[in-house]
Amino acid sequence: MAKNAFYAQSGGVTAVINASACGVIETARQHPDKIANVYAGRNGIIGALTEDLIYTSKESDADIAALKNTPSGGFGSCRFKLKSLEDNKAEYERLIEVFKAHDIGYFFYNGGGDSADTCYKVSQLSEKMGFPVQAIHVPKTVDNDLPITDNCPGFGSVAKYIAVSALEASYDVRSMAKTSTKIFVLEVMGRHAGWIAAAGGLIEDYGIPVVVLFPEVEFDQDKFMAQVKAKVEEHGYCTIVVSEGTHWPDGRFLAEQGTRDSFGHAQLGGAAPVVANMIKDALGYKFHWAVADYLQRAARHLASESDVEQAYALGAKAVEFAIEGHNSIMPTVDRKSNNPYKWEIGQAPLSEVANVEKMMPMDYITDDGFGITQACKDYLYPLIKGEAYPPYDDNGMPNYVTLKLESIAKKLPDFDL
Amino acid sequence: MAKNAFYAQSGGVTAVINASACGVIETARQHPDKIANVYAGRNGIIGALTEDLIYTSKESDADIAALKNTPSGGFGSCRFKLKSLEDNKAEYERLIEVFKAHDIGYFFYNGGGDSADTCYKVSQLSEKMGFPVQAIHVPKTVDNDLPITDNCPGFGSVAKYIAVSALEASYDVRSMAKTSTKIFVLEVMGRHAGWIAAAGGLIEDYGIPVVVLFPEVEFDQDKFMAQVKAKVEEHGYCTIVVSEGTHWPDGRFLAEQGTRDSFGHAQLGGAAPVVANMIKDALGYKFHWAVADYLQRAARHLASESDVEQAYALGAKAVEFAIEGHNSIMPTVDRKSNNPYKWEIGQAPLSEVANVEKMMPMDYITDDGFGITQACKDYLYPLIKGEAYPPYDDNGMPNYVTLKLESIAKKLPDFDL
Numbered sequence: 001m002a003k004n005a006f007y008a009q010s011g012g013v014t015a016v017i018n019a020s021a022c023g024v025i026e027t028a029r030q031h032p033d034k035i036a037n038v039y040a041g042r043n044g045i046i047g048a049l050t051e052d053l054i055y056t057s058k059e060s061d062a063d064i065a066a067l068k069n070t071p072s073g074g075f076g077s078c079r080f081k082l083k084s085l086e087d088n089k090a091e092y093e094r095l096i097e098v099f100k101a102h103d104i105g106y107f108f109y110n111g112g113g114d115s116a117d118t119c120y121k122v123s124q125l126s127e128k129m130g131f132p133v134q135a136i137h138v139p140k141t142v143d144n145d146l147p148i149t150d151n152c153p154g155f156g157s158v159a160k161y162i163a164v165s166a167l168e169a170s171y172d173v174r175s176m177a178k179t180s181t182k183i184f185v186l187e188v189m190g191r192h193a194g195w196i197a198a199a200g201g202l203i204e205d206y207g208i209p210v211v212v213l214f215p216e217v218e219f220d221q222d223k224f225m226a227q228v229k230a231k232v233e234e235h236g237y238c239t240i241v242v243s244e245g246t247h248w249p250d251g252r253f254l255a256e257q258g259t260r261d262s263f264g265h266a267q268l269g270g271a272a273p274v275v276a277n278m279i280k281d282a283l284g285y286k287f288h289w290a291v292a293d294y295l296q297r298a299a300r301h302l303a304s305e306s307d308v309e310q311a312y313a314l315g316a317k318a319v320e321f322a323i324e325g326h327n328s329i330m331p332t333v334d335r336k337s338n339n340p341y342k343w344e345i346g347q348a349p350l351s352e353v354a355n356v357e358k359m360m361p362m363d364y365i366t367d368d369g370f371g372i373t374q375a376c377k378d379y380l381y382p383l384i385k386g387e388a389y390p391p392y393d394d395n396g397m398p399n400y401v402t403l404k405l406e407s408i409a410k411k412l413p414d415f416d417l
Numbered sequence: 418m419a420k421n422a423f424y425a426q427s428g429g430v431t432a433v434i435n436a437s438a439c440g441v442i443e444t445a446r447q448h449p450d451k452i453a454n455v456y457a458g459r460n461g462i463i464g465a466l467t468e469d470l471i472y473t474s475k476e477s478d479a480d481i482a483a484l485k486n487t488p489s490g491g492f493g494s495c496r497f498k499l500k501s502l503e504d505n506k507a508e509y510e511r512l513i514e515v516f517k518a519h520d521i522g523y524f525f526y527n528g529g530g531d532s533a534d535t536c537y538k539v540s541q542l543s544e545k546m547g548f549p550v551q552a553i554h555v556p557k558t559v560d561n562d563l564p565i566t567d568n569c570p571g572f573g574s575v576a577k578y579i580a581v582s583a584l585e586a587s588y589d590v591r592s593m594a595k596t597s598t599k600i601f602v603l604e605v606m607g608r609h610a611g612w613i614a615a616a617g618g619l620i621e622d623y624g625i626p627v628v629v630l631f632p633e634v635e636f637d638q639d640k641f642m643a644q645v646k647a648k649v650e651e652h653g654y655c656t657i658v659v660s661e662g663t664h665w666p667d668g669r670f671l672a673e674q675g676t677r678d679s680f681g682h683a684q685l686g687g688a689a690p691v692v693a694n695m696i697k698d699a700l701g702y703k704f705h706w707a708v709a710d711y712l713q714r715a716a717r718h719l720a721s722e723s724d725v726e727q728a729y730a731l732g733a734k735a736v737e738f739a740i741e742g743h744n745s746i747m748p749t750v751d752r753k754s755n756n757p758y759k760w761e762i763g764q765a766p767l768s769e770v771a772n773v774e775k776m777m778p779m780d781y782i783t784d785d786g787f788g789i790t791q792a793c794k795d796y797l798y799p800l801i802k803g804e805a806y807p808p809y810d811d812n813g814m815p816n817y818v819t820l821k822l823e824s825i826a827k828k829l830p831d832f833d834l
Contacts, residue, residue, distance in 0.1 A: 012593070013589055013592045013593065015585075043596065046596065070588070071585050072585070072588035072589045072592040073593075074592075076592050076593075076595060077592050077593060078593070078595055078597070079593070079597045160813055163813075163814060164814065164815060165712050167814065167817070168432075168711075168715035168717060168718065168815075168817075169710075169711040169712055169715045171487070171488055171489035171715060171817060172430055172489045172711045172714065172715040173711070174489065175426070175430045175489040175493050175494045176429070176490075176496070178460040179463065179495040179497055180495070180496045181711075184711060186712075202814070205812075206817075207819060270690065270708075273687065288710050289708070290707075290708050290709060290710035290711060290712050291687075291706070291707050291708045292707060293586075293706060294585075294586040294589045294590070294601060294705050295582050295585070295586055295603075295709070295712075298585035298589040299585060300585060301585065301719055302718055302719070304813060306813075381813060384812070384813035384814070385812065385813040386813060387809055389806070392804055394802070395619075395622075395798045395801070396580075396721060396722075396723075396798060396801035396802040397581065397584065397619070397623065397801070398581060398584070400584070400585075400588060400623075402624060
């Protein structure tokens with residue numbers, strides 16, 4: 001007998017998380033005998049806790065298909081980490097009550113490490129509570145830090161955006177360096193891991209003098225200045241890609257420079273202006289700097305085709321796995337070869353995914369700490385391969401979809417978060 | 418008898434200035450009876466003054482064609498304003514000596530207001546000095562401030578990049594606003610004019626609550642906070658597009674907030690973090706901010722098709738005008754209709770272009786000072802219309818060209834800049 005499915009988006013959204021949603025919903029629609037409706041959590045797991053369930057059956061096939069081309073979280077996401085089972089069992093019990101009330105037998109949770117953990121706990125507890133729910137985690141995170149899977153959807157598109165943007169800005173600086181700007185600093189995301197910064201390192205292959213600052217490498221100001229000076233003296237200019245997580249040996253982020261505004265308030269800046277001003281003070285070079293912030297993770301206009309395809313396939317396969325009776329797993333990207341790039345969808349048990357963080361291998365960083373190795377390039381290029389442009393309207397703007405997002409009727413009493 | 422032509426790129430480069438170079442060189446190559454060689458200034462006009470002339474005939478047809486898809490200044494540009502004729506006649510005389518030494522009868526100068534002025538003076542002085550050079554100015558500036566022409570190449574692509582990026586980041590914030598970020602601030606270029614900021618205002622048509630801060634409107638903190646608060650209360654989030662030129666009534670830029678680093682040095686930040694922190698302090702909303710800087714003017718990956726076509730056509734027509742005997746003019750974009758968008762290339766005398774700055778019409782800004790009017794939208798949409806993607810390689814990176822840039826032999830003594 002067909003049961004309903006629940007789908008939710010978790011944590012920071014990406015350019016392709018909606019492609020996974022599209023994969024889940026389109027595949028579920030092909031199996032009405034197994035899955036009656038997909039309900040989506042409004043603003044992620046909060047939607048389940050508050051019983052605010054979006055009735056995706058009301059969305060047209062065309063609108064669901066358009067999700068594949070639309071960045072952001074079409075159903076809303078949230079930063080809300082469920083506490084441990086011991087600390088707040090009530091939250092997990094509430095989830096399962098809501099699932100029971102709406103005859104939900106499948107739970108597709110689309111997120112990073114925290115949501116993998118939640119997904120795992122739901123599958124365990126639902127079993128114990130006598131209402132077994134098949135919980136499948138669909139990977140997503142620009143941080144690229146989930147284990148077992150070759151990569152995480154969202155990361156490849158950020159990597160492409162950063163590599164292309166850094167290349168373009170470097171061409172600009174190269175044009176101007178004779179009389180004007182010699183230094184361009186681009187700040188990228190990645191508080192704990194340098195995966196995104198590493199993508200900036202790819203432009204070395206395109207003739208650009210680039211220095212990368214990773215969170216994995218303690219910042220050494222003298223060594224850095226020497227590196228920048230050498231590049232400018234050789235090439236006339238230099239590009240610096242700095243991770244927001246770059247920090248001093250004592251752990252302080254570069255971005256926390258103790259700056260104060262005219263009222264004496266601590267001022268939150270970014271790492272990029274700090275690095276740029278540091279170079280100006282020490283070497284006198286004229287600079288420009290940019291902070292990409294959300295632009296990088298939302299840039300569906302420059303998504304990687306690999307990334308879009310994998311995001312979709314992981315969502316679709318999650319549903320197929322569920323229909324086949326699997327539980328407590330995460331579909332994974334398994335890389336078969338680099339050149340030609342071949343990959344398949346595999347699976348990993350959530351017990352091995354939950355609470356495991358994959359770090360960037362240290363042999364991906366060059367010995368001097370300022371660049372990436374060939375092994376890293378071999379890993380990265382397939383992930384940024386191919387373009388998957390969204391359609392555009394007559395104005396010249398992308399055709400991104402905004403869904404209707406109708407809720408189904410509630411059946412349970414309110415629940416305070 | 419065929420003469421040589423000199424081409425130079427001036428000032429800040431753009432995503433499409435090379436498309437104009439492509440138009441100039443490809444068209445010149447079609448007229449070997451009139452134009453023997455195109456010599457390009459290495460790093461702009463400095464290349465002429467120092468007699469460092471790039472022999473573009475050594476570049477393959479394929480590489481010249483690839484300029485149409487390559488951002489930045491392929492021959493190098495410079496920020497070097499020739500002084501007035503009275504203050505430094507020697508510079509103008511040197512230019513004409515170099516032109517004479519290399520039999521240069523055509524001068525194509527690709528830039529903004531300053532270069533239009535230089536171009537005008539060269540045409541006047543060369544006549545007086547008995548070596549008449551046909552001087553044609555090819556318009557280029559993301560500032561969009563040249564008179565007579567409907568718009569300036571480079572602007573349309575920045576406008577498209579800002580409109581699309583602001584839309585994408587707004588979708589992201591909309592997804593997260595329930596529990597996390599409610600404010601996204603995007604800082605854009607435009608120290609004196611709000612053309613680029615205005616492009617951010619287009620996302621209002623796509624359902625996004627947006628507040629635009631223009632250099633044309635004195636910053637009123639209370640009115641701004643009230644506007645942001647109202648948007649967040651209605652929509653749950655708000656996007657702010659702030660021009661780098663936004664300033665207080667006393668003329669100080671928002672970016673100059675008197676911030677000091679831990680050593681007491683004045684810290685150069687940006688307007689975006691200042692605005693974001695101001696909102697946080699007053700209203701408590703969680704924010705993210707981005708500074709697009711060079712990314713916006715280098716973003717050939719998202720160039721406007723209108724812009725690329727016009728940049729090319731203006732370069733091509735400059736050569737045709739020269740061959741027809743015109744002198745001291747600038748080809749212009751003449752808009753014929755908005756819908757369907759139709760345009761032609763016209764011409765303007767440099768005497769009417771030099772030293773005239775076109776401001777954004779005040780009726781393009783809404784009465785409250787925080788948005789754009791329908792007239793502004795009608796002006797902007799045609800300029801961002803169409804996509805003109807560069808080709809990509811197998812790695813997933815754009816195929817941008819780097820030219821050989823061989824110099825011709827010098828014939829004159831050195832000249833000190």
